[in-house]
Amino acid sequence: MNRFFVPSRLQMARSIRGLTATALSREVDVSPEWLSKVERNRTTPSDELVARTAHALNLPTRFFYRDNPTLPESDEFHFRASSRLAQKDESAARALASLASELSEWMDATYELPTPGIPDLQELTDIEMNAGPEVAAESLRSHWGLGTAPVKNMVAMLEAKGARVFSVSGTYQAIDAFSFRHNGKAVIFLNPTKTAERLRFDLAHELGHLIMHGGTLLEPDRKVRERQANDFASAFLMPRGGMLGTLRGNITVDQIPILRDEWRVSGMAVAVRLHQLGVITDWTYRLICQELARRGFRRSEPGSKLIPESSSLWSQVLADLREQKLGFPYLADLLDVRPADVRSLLVGLVPMALEGDGRSGRFSSGADLRLVSN
Structure with missing residues (x-):
């Protein structure tokens, strides 16, 4: 102090x-x-x-x-807003990033956590500047041994690679998502108001930024970077080999929800990927998108039963605090902020029934979390 x-x-x-x-x-x-x-x-x-x-x-x-x-470096802070980019939104995102970084540093000092395992493009391929999103996504899948099957849980996979996932909520609804690296670890913020499918795509989108747009491979054009991150997310979540291997016959609009549920992405994302892969023509793509929009797929995912993914890492941290009869007030004191400020970083990622009185029920987690030895 x-x-x-x-x-x-x-x-x-x-x-x-x-x-x-x-x-x-x-x-x-x-x-x-x-x-x-x-x-x-x-x-x-x-x-x-x-x-x-x-x-x-x-x-x-x-x-x-x-x-x-500590604020993220400008050339490695990947930010986007759902509306026209406002300076105050990016300033708020940077401030939240700093708060989350301080909280992350406390986690590092308190627990033995997964080591950073999200590489940049130079570590994946020799093509470097010419490596497009499709190649980057395929290389990362190979690097992580994922094969061509759907990713079951994006949050769990990224946390296992040392990433920290937070929420941007409350008054910051214009912010879609953003990401950066802090002390070598990937940090990703999500807007929890979206569907489970779109949250997974946002995670893959930010992963694309972290892989492709840091250091010497930075693409200065924001629109180009956003398009590349979208293409990376599409290729990472729906790999060419896996996607093509599951298709049979001509694609109709009624097959889109089936493919959506299999790959755990939005119906619109499925249509885009099928078009990218040349499975459907420009004309069929337009017709499918029009019909999906008519059925409400632009704003939601009718018929989907996919539940938003939670953070196993934070679930274990909060469970440990609860056993010590601690909670959000304790974390807030560490950062000299309000308990609500800490809660807002975790909205949609963990249960919120934690007040430090030790009476909340237990919940399970698959995270491998151990206290740092004194």
Whole structure:
């Protein structure tokens, strides 16, 4: 803990709360210009002003005296929004990324966790710059020994490779998903409001970014990177050999839900992949997409029984805390934030009945989690 106020912590807190400098200055009863000077380290607020600011942001004053937050490198922070990209959304994502990184560091210090196992493209192929998404996806499947069968559980597979999965929820509905690496580990944020099929595709999409778009292989065009990540996700979740091997006869729209359930992806994603593989013509593809849209497949997955995947890693961490009669308040104290701030990072990934009173029921997990020896 620092003895002095840390300006970057104020920027981080404001981004997490989604407040502009003007809005916060009104809450604290200071001028926007003065607040800007504080954030740029041109002036230092009094203890009384720090207390007022902390109250306005609903955070302990201790939060503003922690070390400088660690933010992902710009060229390795893969961010997308469902609406037109807004600077405040990306700022919020970076702030949440820093909070999750601090929580991840606590996990590393407390438990023996899977070692990082998500490579970048240079480790998979000699083609490097010319390796397209299809080749990258096939190479990664081979590297991990997945064959051509459907991936049963994307969250479990990525956590077994050392990845950390979090949620972006609440006021951040415009954010689809984002990812980065922290201390060599992949970190992926998902929007939990989507269907189970689309969440799996988002995980594969972010995996594509992590594999293809770090370091020297960075593609500067955001639209190109997004298209490449989509193509990677499609090829990774529906590998050419496996997909073609299961098809029989002419494809009709009624077969799409069957293929969807087999490969655990959205109906629209199935149609796109069949078109990519040349199984259906442009004309058939358009007809199928139109009919799927008419049946409601653009916004949901009619008839699907797929349940969103949970985090076995976090389930075990929270189960361990519960046995110690600890919970979200304990984790919040570690980060000097509210319990709700920690909960929001895990929405949709774990059960939320954890208050630190030790009375919640147990739940099983397949994660291999052990305490670090003292």
